[in-house]
Amino acid sequence: MSHTPNPRHHDDSDEDAVETVIATGVDDEPVEPNRRLFTGWHWLLFSFLAIAYSSFHLISLNVYPMETWSFRIVHIAGALILGYGLYTGASFASEGESSPVSRALTWASYALLIPAIYALVQVFLIQNAMSGGAMRIEPAVETWHFGFPLIFATASAIVISWFHRRTRQHLCPSDLVLMVAAIASAGYLLIMFNSPLRASTGTSFAPIGISWAAIAGSLLILELTRRVTGLALVVISTIFLVYVFAGPYLPGFLGYPGLSLNRFFSQVYTDAGILGPTTAVSSTYIILFIIFAAFLQASKVGDYFVNFAFAAAGRARGGPAKVAIFASGLMGMINGTSAGNVVSTGSLTIPLMKKVGYPAKSAGAIEAAASTGGQIMPPIMGAGAFIMAEITGIPYTEIAVAALIPAILYFVSVYFMVDFEAARKGMRGMRKDEIPLFSKLVKQVYLFAPIIILIAALFMGYSVIRAGTLATASAAVVSWFSPNKMGPRDILRALQLAGTMAIQIIAVCACAGLIVGVISLTGVGARFSSLLLGLAGVSQLLALLFAMCISILLGMGMPTTAAYAVAASVVAPGLINIGIQPLVAHFFVFYFAVVSAITPPVALASYAAAGISGANAMGTSVASFKIGLAAFIVPFMFFYSPAMLMEGSWFQILRVGATATLGIVLLAGMVQAWFFGPVKAWQRVVMLIGALFLIYGGIYTDIAGLVIGGALFMMQRGAHGGGAKPVTSS
Structure with a gap:
């Protein structure tokens, strides 16, 4: 990825302005450290597979x-x-590196192909038997000729893949075994689920082969999740799986009668678990919007978004930080992952923030907070909105409208946190010769057309699938009017990119489905609901605080989609049982699942930003928590003031929106110790009280908050005459 500020200083003539370049390569696909980079026929094969998958x-x-x-x-x-073709299970070996251990693991992997292929052959034989009129297959045949060879090959290849190192251009034979195992497992499930035996899942009459295929499939999902997102989600999933069989021995509300291996695994790979809501969303809405994002990337719209943000906000004080807010919000809304967005836009904005005077810690924190905010930005909201619509049955458009005021409050908060810090430290904006001319970029404003078409189609009543397909097609058409025209080769490249980009989120959704399956089949969610109900009898605020902590805890180290899916299964039903509306309960859980990306001690987005800025990771996560503070307060207001989610009369909605925005500004001033000038300690306490009154949303608290805000405003204006010298200058 390359981001090239123009090194020349030039005048303001149109000719020079045309040559000004701030951002290039924003749309370049980041390559993960464990991603293979194939050449030759390997590259052709996996490019074809990715294109075929998207198509x-x-x-x-x-x-x-x-x-x-x-x-x-x-x-x-x-x-x-x-x-398994694109991501390695171990670190890459250097060119020419070889050892007896490596050679032994290579031969062991090739040997494992025998049981894997044998299991696959059995799938074809089972298919022939079922087509020939067989009602079911003998359990001993399914176990000894399909189940045991499949499980042995899968488990052994996974273990070998942790230690077998090959160069970045070569496929490990152990991963080839896992690819064959994936085909065998899926093939068997397709046969059984398209026969009358599908109705037997979850009973003692279910074919044992379903359980073996589900165990192999679960192992494959867990291992791929480890490769693409790390251990956090895998560890949580493993704890839930252990609970299935350890539950009967646990005391108190965690105990339950227990499930046999066959009953659990014959049902977990159905719509009660892995094939349930999370995969329903990833296989329809998410994959479609990944293809849409890939088309936008192929037509270089990301570069335009960032340059547009520079032209619009670059000259304001602390300009690059405000650019980060706009650009990261736009990009994060589409790409659906906080940490991934930090990597794509942060590699440009973080160095520029440091250049105008932001400390490395603040620069990383601002980018992390802005990228995280993209997940709550309608209309796309990463992917969480689609999962929410699937789980709750609430129309997607209603969810997108409800998200509007909270998203505005979040970005207003981040904006004023940035602005007040810039004012306090006397930071400059970017010079006119450092940014592209706005008048030039306005001529390409049609590049926003795909997103506008998407929003218009959704609100005209088109299905999400039809609206997403129209937006994707429009991205290709719009590119024909830009310098980056998409021809057949670019369209194929976009489809290939989409197939590659989808791997992480699909693995995460399938893994989250495994957890959801455990929750639904063991009933632990219902027992958690009863615990919340007991707390609510003491205090509803206490119940909400407990729900907040669980949502953040479940989300730590996990991508947004998985974090929300798990929290929605565990926490949301409990909130609904204590009398909270479903929309409010799910938004409450969704917000805290999102902000887990900037919540210490495990803050993925903050850690990604710290890697770019060079600052301490924990210090960056604490700073990003402070900048995103509004996101930890606003969800409580959903309960106390549903008008914030567009529930109520227009007057209520406008009043709550306006006063909450003023409250957010006061909150930012309190955190940064700056309003129209330096703020004393006692004034910060008063500002916090005024901010909470205004955010709360009640008519009397709004009046009290306005009085406090007005008094502080007059006091500051009187003391500083409309401005103040910064504490430090840069």
């Missing part, structure tokens, strides 16, 4: 729909095949 979804969603479970099984299997 399969577009065709199935728009032209030839498949049976639901079959579609989701193929969706996960395709991601597993691509994932």
Whole structure:
């Protein structure tokens, strides 16, 4: 990725302005440290597979729909095949590196292909038997000829892949075993779920082969999740899986009668678990919007978004920080991952923030907070809005509208945190010759058309799938009017990029589905609900604080989508049981799942930003927590003032929106110890009280907050005459 500020100083003539370049390569695909970079026929093969995978979804969603479970099984299997082909399980070996251990692991991996292929052959034989009129297969045949060879090959290849190192251009044979195992597992499930035996899942009559295929599939999902997102989600999933069989021995509300291995695994790979709401969303909405984002990237719209933000906000004090807010909000809304967005836009904005005077810690924190905010920005909201619509049954458009005021409050908070820090430290904006001319960029404003078409189509009543497909097609058409025209080769490149980008989120959603399956099949969610109900009998605020802590805890170290899916299964039903509206309960959980990315001690977005800024990771996460403070207060207001989620009369909504915005400004002033000048300690306490009154949303608290805010305003204006010298200058 390259971001090139123009090194020349030039006048303001149009000719020079045309040559000004601030951001290039924002749309370049970041390559993870454990991603293989194939060449030759390997590259052609996996490019073809990625293009075929993306095309399969577009065709199935728009032209030839498949049976639901079959579609989701193929969706996960395709991601597993691509994932094991592209991501290694161990670090890469250097060129020419070889050892007896490595050679032994290579031969062991090739040997494991025998049981894996044997299991796959059995799938074809089982298919022939079922087609020939067999009602079911002998359990001993399924166990000894399909189950044991499949589990042995899968588990052994996973362990070998942790230690087997090959160069970045070569595929490990152990990963080839895992790809075959993914095909065998999916193939068997497709056969059984398209037969009358599908109705037996979760009972003692279910074919044992379903359990073996589900165990192998679960192992494959867990290992791929480890490779693409790290250990956090895998550890949480493992704890939940252990609970399934340890539950009968646990005391108190955690105890339950227990499930046998066959009953649990024959049901967990159905719509009660892995094929449930999370995969339903990843196989429809998320994959579609990943393809949309890939088309935007291929047409270089990301570069335009960032340059537009520079032209609009670059000259304000602390300009690059304000650019980060706008650019990261726009990009984060589309790409659906806080840490990923930090990497793409932060590599440009963080160095520029440091250049105008922000400390490395603050620069990283601002980028992390802004990128995290993109997840709550309608209309796309990363991917959480789609999962919320799927779980709650509330129309997607209603969720997007409800998210509007909270998103505005979050970005107003981050903006004034940045502005007040810039004022306090006397930071400058960027010079006119450092940014592109706004008048030039306005001529390309049509590049916003795909997003406008998406929003318009959604609110005109089109389905999310149809609206997303229209927006994707419009991205290609709009590019024909820009310098980055998309021809057939670029369209294929976009489809390939989408297939690669989708691997992480699909693995995460499938893994989250495993947790959701445990929660629904063991009933632990209902027992958690009863615990919340007991707390609510003492104090509803106490119950909300407990729900907040659990939501953040479940989300730590996890991507937003998985964090919300798990928290929605555990926490949201409990909140609904204590009398909170479903929309309010799910938004409460969603917000805290999102901000877990900037909550110490495990703050993925903050850690990614610290890696770019060079600051201490924990210091950056504390600073980003402070900048995103509004996101920890606003969700409580959903409960006390539902008008914040567009529930109520227009007058109520406007009043709550306006006063809460003023409260957020006071909150930012309190945190940064600056309003129209330096703020004393006692004034900061008063500002906090005024901010909480205004954010609360009640008519009397609003009046009290306005009085406090007005008094502070007059006091500051009188003391500083409308401005103040900064504490330090840079």
